[in-house]
Amino acid sequence: MIDRTQIPAVILIDSQMGENIGASTRAMLNCGLDELRLVRPRNGWPDPAAEAMSVGALDKIQPVQVYETTAAAIADCHFVLATTARTRDMVKPVYTARTASAELVRRAATGQKTAILFGPERTGLDNDDATLAHGLVTIPLNPDFSSLNLGQAVLLLAYEWSQQLIIQPHSKPQKITPDTLPVSHEKLVEMFERLENELESHHFFRTEGQKPTMIRNLRNMLLRAQMTDQEVRTFHGIITALTGNKKSKEE
Amino acid sequence: MIDRTQIPAVILIDSQMGENIGASTRAMLNCGLDELRLVRPRNGWPDPAAEAMSVGALDKIQPVQVYETTAAAIADCHFVLATTARTRDMVKPVYTARTASAELVRRAATGQKTAILFGPERTGLDNDDATLAHGLVTIPLNPDFSSLNLGQAVLLLAYEWSQQLIIQPHSKPQKITPDTLPVSHEKLVEMFERLENELESHHFFRTEGQKPTMIRNLRNMLLRAQMTDQEVRTFHGIITALTGNKKSKEE
Numbered sequence A, B: 001m002i003d004r005t006q007i008p009a010v011i012l013i014d015s016q017m018g019e020n021i022g023a024s025t026r027a028m029l030n031c032g033l034d035e036l037r038l039v040r041p042r043n044g045w046p047d048p049a050a051e052a053m054s055v056g057a058l059d060k061i062q063p064v065q066v067y068e069t070t071a072a073a074i075a076d077c078h079f080v081l082a083t084t085a086r087t088r089d090m091v092k093p094v095y096t097a098r099t100a101s102a103e104l105v106r107r108a109a110t111g112q113k114t115a116i117l118f119g120p121e122r123t124g125l126d127n128d129d130a131t132l133a134h135g136l137v138t139i140p141l142n143p144d145f146s147s148l149n150l151g152q153a154v155l156l157l158a159y160e161w162s163q164q165l166i167i168q169p170h171s172k173p174q175k176i177t178p179d180t181l182p183v184s185h186e187k188l189v190e191m192f193e194r195l196e197n198e199l200e201s202h203h204f205f206r207t208e209g210q211k212p213t214m215i216r217n218l219r220n221m222l223l224r225a226q227m228t229d230q231e232v233r234t235f236h237g238i239i240t241a242l243t244g245n246k247k248s249k250e251e
Helices: A018-030 A048-053 A097-109 A127-131 A150-165 A185-201 A211-224 A229-243 B018-030 B048-053 B097-109 B127-131 B150-166 B185-201 B211-224 B229-243
Strands: A009-013 A036-039 A065-067 A079-083 A114-118 A135-137 B009-013 B036-039 B065-067 B079-083 B114-118 B135-137
Touching: A009 A018, A009 A150, A018 A036, A018 A048, A018 A150, A079 A097, A097 A114, A097 A135, A097 A150, A114 A150, A150 B150, A185 A211, A185 A229, A185 B229, A211 B229, A229 B185, A229 B211, A229 B229, B009 B018, B009 B150, B018 B036, B018 B048, B018 B150, B079 B097, B097 B114, B097 B135, B097 B150, B114 B150, B127 B211, B185 B211, B185 B229
Parallel strands: A009 A036, A009 A114, A036 A065, A079 A114, A079 A135, B009 B036, B009 B114, B036 B065, B079 B114, B079 B135
Antiparallel strands: none
């Protein structure tokens, strides 16, 4: 588990719709972020619309803090990033959501309190607020259709942050129980040989010359399935059903 | 620019709310995905609620195709992933959104048509639909608060896909000849059904109650082999040899 002080605060500035605050809270909690700060929410705070849209998330994060100014909201922070949809004429580092997340994790690990700023729905962050940040974050999206709503923008940042903490597992077949372990090669070869013998006696191999290649292709194909013990037993059952011939040692 | 044929189709199954279809479309277009297929949308199609929520995105993607069955919706696909919130007792590769995206890009680069399945809002994909997929995708989120709405789930997958193209120049695509393309789902399902019919008439399924599970397990096993066209023909040949019954349309 990571230390709570290492989790970036999400700071929503001049949000217009409680629904968007609620959706943002839900997205935060989905991704393990639990500190929300609001600067001048238009409909005040608390806001029943935010509560409803958060589907319980507002009750599970830390108490929301409300501020009059952005400067006050980030007063305790050491490293602040400002999300922005458009390139600005500012000499600041510009991060993607992914590189920003890596930087947030790196800073937090050295004891820095971090935060991410999000501007109001329509206009985004104003230049003064963006200027307060150490860097800008622009999510690379389809340039012809890049507008995200607030909850989606929070989700993508929160998601990227959470993925920094997870070691990406390789895509291997799940191994849940001993039942799903791949079968031993011995049993696999036994199955191959039974199938091949049945195919032989059913005149599947048109010529002796083709037979070795056909057998190789067949084995390659079945090997790729990485069959379990149970699946090999099922496959024996199929051969028995289709041919009417039991496996020699079949129980 | 990437070729349109390399873009995965997003397939929404039994969606209940037009608003969620609209939000999904918007998320897709944000990330450069432009092919939406619907299976049995509850409120029919077209749906004014979807149109309103898409904020124009529905007019900018390819015409939406609507299907009666999941099998029909993926008939032309070579590689299909099923998004799922919970671990299932299926022996299939399990991807994160990120590893799934890498695999989708890799497959598309070899000429495979790819798709991502999303189930209905409340319940997620049912087991039969998940069984049709080559792999599962689970987005790693806060285990204590992991429920995403449909639009958010589509956004995260679409976003990860788009980031593969932007950030990671993926490893060189394998040289692959038309012969080694995975078979289309249509031919695969035809093979499954023939096998299952033969097993039925050979009394393989001991009870009607066990049959659905046995069929699911069988399909999962054979799907993992990712058979080519030639291998599916060979498999038909095996069934013909073992049963003495020709495939109805067999040459």
